Amino acid sequence: MQKNLNWDDLRFFLEVARAGTASAASRRLGVDYTTVARRIRSLEESLGALLFDKSRSTGFTLTVDGQHLLRHAETMEAAMEAAHAEVSGTGSALSGHVRIGCTEAFGTYFVAPQMANFQDHYPNISIDVLPVPHFVSLSRREADIAITLERPARGPYVTSKLCDYRLKLYATTDYLAHHPRITSIDDLKAHDFIHYVEALAFSPQLLYLNDIVANARSRLRCTSTLAQYHAALQGRALAILPCFVAEQDPRLVAVLADTVRITRHFWLSYSEDLRRLKRVTEVAHHLIEAAHRQKHWLMGELSAF
Numbered sequence: 001m002q003k004n005l006n007w008d009d010l011r012f013f014l015e016v017a018r019a020g021t022a023s024a025a026s027r028r029l030g031v032d033y034t035t036v037a038r039r040i041r042s043l044e045e046s047l048g049a050l051l052f053d054k055s056r057s058t059g060f061t062l063t064v065d066g067q068h069l070l071r072h073a074e075t076m077e078a079a080m081e082a083a084h085a086e087v088s089g090t091g092s093a094l095s096g097h098v099r100i101g102c103t104e105a106f107g108t109y110f111v112a113p114q115m116a117n118f119q120d121h122y123p124n125i126s127i128d129v130l131p132v133p134h135f136v137s138l139s140r141r142e143a144d145i146a147i148t149l150e151r152p153a154r155g156p157y158v159t160s161k162l163c164d165y166r167l168k169l170y171a172t173t174d175y176l177a178h179h180p181r182i183t184s185i186d187d188l189k190a191h192d193f194i195h196y197v198e199a200l201a202f203s204p205q206l207l208y209l210n211d212i213v214a215n216a217r218s219r220l221r222c223t224s225t226l227a228q229y230h231a232a233l234q235g236r237a238l239a240i241l242p243c244f245v246a247e248q249d250p251r252l253v254a255v256l257a258d259t260v261r262i263t264r265h266f267w268l269s270y271s272e273d274l275r276r277l278k279r280v281t282e283v284a285h286h287l288i289e290a291a292h293r294q295k296h297w298l299m300g301e302l303s304a305f
């Protein structure tokens with residue numbers, strides 16, 4: 001098996017495992033579908049194992065053997081990338097590509113502007129920012145750097161606390177003028193809230209409404225922070241929003257600002273194997289320094305950068 005195992009076949013295996021279909025993998029690899037299928041078949045024959053369950057409806061799903069191989073293949077991939085970077089000199093060069101996965105609102109309001117500024121100093125580093133309302137996997141190489149609400153519990157990662165940030169309760173001035181007066185937490189029971197779809201929330205850190213108002217009335221729920229923000233602007237309900245989103249919008253007013261104050265954290269992580277790549281560590285350092293400079297804005301103590 002060791003004699004016949006081909007790294008190129010493993011590279012095709014990784015793309016199919018990540019893309020979920022041979023056709024999507026073929027587009028990413030720049031080859032045709034039959035080439036991908038042939039490479040996967042060759043790898044399965046070399047190993048004497050079925051790596052994917054193949055279906056027209058569900059695509060290519062990893063078998064148990066495929067899941068085992070995936071862990072080893074990703075380790076090999078990372079080691080080869082690090083070796084290439086170290087030997088060729090690209091590891092210390094400030095050029096190349098970095099992909100950052102982050103939550104939707106933070107990616108939109110903080111990460112993307114900071115990376116635009118970063119490229120003024122490092123124009124040879126290209127950046128992908130993925131602001132998405134779900135978890136981004138470092139182990140599946142969906143990103144080089146992940147910014148998450150929770151510190152990774154396990155894995156070979158370099159992890160730093162990026163920042164604290166604050167959320168407050170917001171409403172439009174029109175809403176406050178036409179609904180019962182709010183002077184205490186008890187008054188909130190008479191009001192509607194915009195909140196997350198609890199069953200689809202990608203982190204328990206997002207389910208803070210019930211900590212503020214038990215059995216809160218919520219007739220509109222969204223999986224997206226930015227969708228909640230835009231819904232709140234319609235003036236029909238209250239919403240708990242990050243200060244870095246809401247404070248800069250004069251249409252919104254903080255309600256019970258000294259009482260309803262929720263603090264959460266962002267963590268920045270990347271694989272141990274990437275710490276030798278200067279472009280990755282430089283992006284990480286820039287984000288950490290920028291978050292430190294903007295800590296008052298992230299905590300809702302300033303209205304803008």
